[in-house]
Amino acid sequence: AGxxxxxxxxxxxxxxxxxxxxxxxxxxxxxxxxGVTIVDPxxxxxxxxxxxxxxxxxxxxxxxxxxxxxxxxxxxxxxIERLPGQDRWxxxxxxxxxxxxxxxxxxxxxxxxxxxxxxxxxxxxxxGLVTVRIPWDGTDEDTSRxxxxxxxxxxxxxxxxxxxxxxxxxVVWESPDADGKVIDVEDLATRAFIWDTPADxxxxxxTVTIRDSVV
Numbered sequence: 001a002g003x004x005x006x007x008x009x010x011x012x013x014x015x016x017x018x019x020x021x022x023x024x025x026x027x028x029x030x031x032x033x034x035g036v037t038i039v040d041p042x043x044x045x046x047x048x049x050x051x052x053x054x055x056x057x058x059x060x061x062x063x064x065x066x067x068x069x070x071x072x073x074x075x076x077x078x079x080i081e082r083l084p085g086q087d088r089w090x091x092x093x094x095x096x097x098x099x100x101x102x103x104x105x106x107x108x109x110x111x112x113x114x115x116x117x118x119x120x121x122x123x124x125x126x127x128g129l130v131t132v133r134i135p136w137d138g139t140d141e142d143t144s145r146x147x148x149x150x151x152x153x154x155x156x157x158x159x160x161x162x163x164x165x166x167x168x169x170x171v172v173w174e175s176p177d178a179d180g181k182v183i184d185v186e187d188l189a190t191r192a193f194i195w196d197t198p199a200d201x202x203x204x205x206x207t208v209t210i211r212d213s214v215v
Contacts, residue, residue: 006033008066012118015040015094030055030070040090042152050075065117072124081133084154095173118174128164130190133157145195160193181210 010017020035031054038047055070082089133156136148147158166188173181188204208215 084135120171123168132159
C-alpha cells in the first residue's frame with residue numbers, strides 16, 4: 001500500500017521527490033513517510049519534512065485521483081517562491097499546470113471522488129517553517145525594514161513564518177469541475193517576519209483561493 005501511494009505521488013510531481021523510508025499500518029491504516037524532500041525542476045528546495053502521515057482512499061489512488069482523509073506534517077520546511085524573471089510560483093510548476101478557468105466556489109469538488117481530483121479533507125502542520133520569496137524591483141524608498149536577499153535572477157523580498165501550527169480542514173488542489181485552488185484555514189498560529197520586526201499571529205481563520213498564481 002505504501003508503495004502505491006509513493007508511486008502515485010511521484011507521478012504528480014515535476015521535480016525530485018525523495019523519501020528515506022516508509023512505515024505502514026496496513027492496507028487501510030495509512031502510511032508514514034519519513035525524511036520527505038521535494039525539490040523543484042531547477043533544483044531549489046520546496047518541502048522538507050521530518051515525517052508525513054497519510055490516510056488515504058486506495059480506490060481513488062488506483063483510479064487516477066488523489067484523495068487524502070488526513071495528512072499530518074511534523075517539522076516541515078516549506079519554500080514558496082517566484083523568483084525574478086519567473087511568471088509562475090514554484091508550487092505551480094511542481095504540482096500542476098497553471099489554472100485557467102474560474103476559481104471554484106466553496107462547494108466545488110467537496111464530495112466528488114472522480115478522476116482528476118486532488119483533495120485533502122484534513123491537513124495538519126505542526127512546528128513548521130514557511131519561507132515566501134517574491135521578486136523585488138527596487139522601487140521601495142525605505143528598505144530598512146525589508147528582508148532582502150540575492151537569488152538567481154536578481155533580488156527577492158523574503159517573508160518568513162516560524163513555528164507554524166495550522167489545521168486545514170479542506171484543500172482542493174485540483175478538480176475536474178473547476179480549476180483553481182481552495183484552502184480552508186483554521187487556528188493558524190505563527191511568528192511572522194513580514195518585516196524585520198516579527199509579529200505574533202494566533203487563531204487566524206479564513207479561506208484562501210488561488211487562480212492564475214493570484215492569491
